[in-house]
Amino acid sequence: MKQSKLLMPTLREVPADAEVKSHQLLLKAGFIRPVSAGTFSYLPMAKRVLNKIEQIIREEMDRIDANEMLVPEILPAELWQKSGRYTTYGPNLYKFKNRQDRDFILGPTHEETFTQLMADDIKSYKKLPLVVYQIQPKFRDENRPRFGLLRTREFIMKDAYSFSADQAGLDTAFRNMESAYTNVFDRIGLNYRAIVGDAGAMGGSDSKEFSAPAAAGEDIIAYSDTTDYAANLEMAKDFYERQKPTFSAEPLEKIDTPNEKTIEELSQLLDVPAEKLAKTIMFMADGELVAVVTTGDFEVNDVKVQNFLQADTLELAEEGQVKALIGASFGSLGPVKLPENVRLLVDERAADLVNFAAGANEDGKHYLNINWQRDVQLTEENIGDFRTAREGDVAVDGHGHLVFTKGIEIGHIFKLGTRYSKAMGAQVLDENGRQVDMIMGSYGIGVSRLLSAIVEQKADDDGLVWPASVAPFDVHIVPVNTKDDEQAGVASQLEELLTKQGLEVLIDDRKERAGVKFADADLIGLPIRITVGKKASEDVVEVKVRASNTNIEMRVSEVVDSVSVLLNGDK
Numbered sequence: 001m002k003q004s005k006l007l008m009p010t011l012r013e014v015p016a017d018a019e020v021k022s023h024q025l026l027l028k029a030g031f032i033r034p035v036s037a038g039t040f041s042y043l044p045m046a047k048r049v050l051n052k053i054e055q056i057i058r059e060e061m062d063r064i065d066a067n068e069m070l071v072p073e074i075l076p077a078e079l080w081q082k083s084g085r086y087t088t089y090g091p092n093l094y095k096f097k098n099r100q101d102r103d104f105i106l107g108p109t110h111e112e113t114f115t116q117l118m119a120d121d122i123k124s125y126k127k128l129p130l131v132v133y134q135i136q137p138k139f140r141d142e143n144r145p146r147f148g149l150l151r152t153r154e155f156i157m158k159d160a161y162s163f164s165a166d167q168a169g170l171d172t173a174f175r176n177m178e179s180a181y182t183n184v185f186d187r188i189g190l191n192y193r194a195i196v197g198d199a200g201a202m203g204g205s206d207s208k209e210f211s212a213p214a215a216a217g218e219d220i221i222a223y224s225d226t227t228d229y230a231a232n233l234e235m236a237k238d239f240y241e242r243q244k245p246t247f248s249a250e251p252l253e254k255i256d257t258p259n260e261k262t263i264e265e266l267s268q269l270l271d272v273p274a275e276k277l278a279k280t281i282m283f284m285a286d287g288e289l290v291a292v293v294t295t296g297d298f299e300v301n302d303v304k305v306q307n308f309l310q311a312d313t314l315e316l317a318e319e320g321q322v323k324a325l326i327g328a329s330f331g332s333l334g335p336v337k338l339p340e341n342v343r344l345l346v347d348e349r350a351a352d353l354v355n356f357a358a359g360a361n362e363d364g365k366h367y368l369n370i371n372w373q374r375d376v377q378l379t380e381e382n383i384g385d386f387r388t389a390r391e392g393d394v395a396v397d398g399h400g401h402l403v404f405t406k407g408i409e410i411g412h413i414f415k416l417g418t419r420y421s422k423a424m425g426a427q428v429l430d431e432n433g434r435q436v437d438m439i440m441g442s443y444g445i446g447v448s449r450l451l452s453a454i455v456e457q458k459a460d461d462d463g464l465v466w467p468a469s470v471a472p473f474d475v476h477i478v479p480v481n482t483k484d485d486e487q488a489g490v491a492s493q494l495e496e497l498l499t500k501q502g503l504e505v506l507i508d509d510r511k512e513r514a515g516v517k518f519a520d521a522d523l524i525g526l527p528i529r530i531t532v533g534k535k536a537s538e539d540v541v542e543v544k545v546r547a548s549n550t551n552i553e554m555r556v557s558e559v560v561d562s563v564s565v566l567l568n569g570d571k
């Protein structure tokens with residue numbers, strides 16, 4: 001391809017609102033352009049990378065007998081009313097009316113769509129297991145789209161769904177999908193970890209996320225420094241064994257604490273360490289007030305609370321709500337004398353506190369020497385892990401300590417079970433002639449997000465660096481002086497030879513100064529650059545491997561073989 005014919009509007013400067021490297025470089029190199037907050041055009045060079053990524057995904061999906069198909073992006077509200085998600089997903093769900101005033105949504109994901117299809121057409125276990133997938137734009141009206149392609153309101157996802165007649169079929173589909181994902185990410189050349197993920201509102205059991213370590217990642221990943229335990233911080237667990245402390249119960253005492261609101265202030269006043277104090281945080285879970293108690297040295301983990309409650313919505317309670325329902329403000333809350341209708345959840349570390357202090361649910365008052373059972377009824381089903389693990393804690397498997405790193409979620413796979421097949425009526429007759437709900441899994445890869453993840457991990461100070469497996473072109477030929485016929489001759493001869501080898505070649509035929517050509521070549525980051533300069537008269541050109549920034553001079557006759565070797569090493 002001649003660069004003079006290519007739409008690739010490079011920029012000298014980068015817009016100030018681009019905060020992360022991938023956003024800056026994809027804009028600067030003319031790969032993407034914003035259309036509205038959170039929506040982007042993929043210009044030809046980005047589209048070429050997307051095509052390569054999608055091709056790798058297709059090959060790996062086909063390898064595990066997944067069927068590619070494509071469902072509509074506009075969906076009738078009825079589909080999502082059947083699953084109940086039409087109301088539970090709030091403002092992120094794009095809703096609109098058509099010309100007959102009928103309610104529709106823009107699909108953010110498609111469990112309902114595919115399950116309804118199976119419910120309509122698959123009636124016997126003999127037709128299962130089935131795995132279907134698509135590569136399609138998804139729509140989520142994110143409150144704060146940012147970081148370029150990392151968090152957008154429209155993005156390209158590969159979403160797959162598996163349907164089985166029994167649990168074993170789901171386990172197999174999940175295992176196959178996990179191995180297909182490792183092939184995809186290995187072939188792309190990303191480094192990543194499979195980690196424990198939040199199955200959350202998907203109503204399933206376990207889920208795995210694939211996280212690509214990167215400074216721009218929005219997720220915090222906690223992993224053990226000695227074992228292969230790794231989890232999204234939303235799910236990460238530190239090690240704790242319940243104690244059965246022997247103690248003498250001190251009498252409950254109420255004290256004035258006019259100025260003590262925070263754990264630190266209370267710890268100072270009582271000269272008691274934070275881990276011996278109780279922290280009480282109030283939530284609204286599906287409209288009900290819930291009090292969660294942890295020891296003062298931990299934060300409450302809202303994802304763990306929401307999963308424990310299997311609540312559709314969970315948010316921090318407003319102080320006004322708490323004042324109205326409990327009669328006290330933040331900083332004076334505690335587990336003693338909570339109103340009957342407030343659910344109490346106690347973290348296991350807090351459940352082992354004895355003679356501990358907490359707010360008295362009266363402004364400016366705290367209790368000392370609280371003991372469970374005497375002062376507050378506490379049963380095992382109210383006790384769980386509701387805390388956010390901390391860096392340095394012993395990992396849940398009792399070995400190693402937790403280390404934190406930022407990660408980009410590039411994939412997420414779920415064992416869903418029957419939540420959607422029940423809702424949509426997707427049953428099959430099993431071998432005993434009984435109607436059974438299909439058992440489902442759903443599996444996503446953030447295809448457009450992968451563009452940014454690759455840039456975040458591979459780019460350098462000079463610009464983008466594309467792995468050969470997904471590069472927009474394989475080879476960049478840069479004739480230094482286009483007025484020099486000899487150089488132009490060697491350049492087009494090389495283009496012809498390399499193209500005959502099946503390589504994709506971009507030739508910089510622009511009438512630009514050498515410096516501009518070299519800077520642009522470094523910026524767009526094709527894996528191999530061949531500079532055709534003065535030495536062309538001696539039949540010598542310079543080959544640059546972009547990833548390692550190494551330059552090799554060689555004879556024109558050697559180029560084709562060595563370039564193929566250099567590229568295949570990377571593919």
Ligand SMILES: O=C(C[C@@H]1CCCCN1)Cn1cnc2cc(Cl)c(F)cc2c1=O
Nearest residue numbers: 089092093108109140159160442443444
């Ligand atoms: O998408 C998933 C689960 C899997 C991921 C793999 C591929 C199939 N879906 C989770 N999720 C995330 N954000 C959402 C946002 C909105 Cl607005 C929504 F309505 C639904 C969802 C939603 O369901």
Ligand SMILES: [Mg+2]
Nearest residue numbers: 209409411412
């Ligand atoms: Mg996810």
